[in-house]
Amino acid sequence: MTEEYENELPPSGEEQTSEKPQYRRGIKSFVIRAGRLTKGQEGGLERQWPVMGLELAQGPVNPVDVFGRDGHVVLEIGYGMGQSLVAMAAAAPEKDFIGVEVHLPGVGSLLNMAEEAGVTNLRTYKEDAIEVLKLLPENSLDTVQLFFPDPWHKKKHHKRRIVQAEFAQTIRRVLKPGGVFHMATDWEPYKEHMLEVMDVAEGYENIAGKGNCVPRPDHRPLTKFEKRGERLGHGVWDLMFRKV
Template sequence: MTEENQNETVEQQGSEEKPQYRRGIKSFVIRAGRLTKGQEGALERQWPVMGMTLEQGPIVPAEVFGRDGHVVLEIGYGMGQSLVQMAQAAPEKDFIGVEVHLPGVGSLLNLAEEAGVTNLRTYKDDAIEVLKLIPDNSIDTVQLFFPDPWHKKKHHKRRIVQTEFAQTLRRILKPGGIFHMATDWENYMEHMIEVMDAQEGYENIAGNGNCVPRPEHRPLTKFEKRGERKGHGVWDMMYRKIH
């Protein structure tokens, strides 16, 4: 199997249906990457349990998890370390992750299996498509940690934090729900604040133009540690849906 095909599909032994993984080009670039044996095994074992697809159509989080709990949606969880840590630390909450890179999904499922986490589900799809399937006023927290900063000015239009995206999140967030962002690029932090402070229906928890201290529930990531080594700052921003 080529790397390209490997990033498209995972075949499950003994399963009549094979989960389909589709590409999309929005605010990200698909990176080819080989699956480790651990990731392959976790996908075979855990995708039927934790995997979700666009073909399932609109979802109701309470039906997905079998309970009506606090629901956290994380967009672009990378290799999944921090998301699994958060799910493990807050078993009373339910977590839905979205990631476009297959090795990241495999890593998340591997880590979740090792940690015995059951309050976690994941999509392997473009978040913009996933958001279309989430009902209004159904998510308590949306997390967007260290998205691609598209640091060249000509690429700023590809940054995911834009008005349309913010208003899509506003639709799915419950009243009082939180949109939590983090970045280690100061220019992107400034962009995030500029976009979000101007949005109807949100308030900046720290006051317009300001960031919040890193909350304890957000684990330190390798991106954050990398940024610290390079002398970069790390900024967290939290916005509350007010109407």
């Protein structure tokens, strides 16, 4: 399950001096969960954070400088324990991956698995994704991934869902022309909410056509949770929207 955020643009009447979004903190739609680090997670952090860790204190970050090449760049928001992100990075060494996760055990798990897999085309933040997005240049990412975000099932909590109109434009700013915002969810009402928001979002086109989802692409690994859900007859929906 991924982390989530909601943001608000400045109140009406406030001047914006550039196209870069100006944020004031709205409702945080992620919850920090307490959890102890395993020895493997501790080891991953100790050995690999100096190599793969990125921090807000470093200031604006250009993926070309981070990876030393101008390649296809993927940003994943809320990678959980990191299994699928490490698998994707290992399967596509020609691409560069940046993960964002707020939970320390997940970051430690990702770093430990990346080390074991010999992955070098991966970096991670342990931060609020909105703060990270502020530091990325416009038109700098080829893909943004948001897999299985918290659907906030109760109606009174729907405002906490990450996929909102303002967030769609936040993502659009950092996507290259033709770049893709790829979402996945196993909660059908949230799928409907995502389609409702994204099908009318300015500057996007639904790759599958308005109101439709795409088949799971081969590059998105099946998680154990997803496999179990399939056996139980639960649905999973992938949505892809291209920046136009």
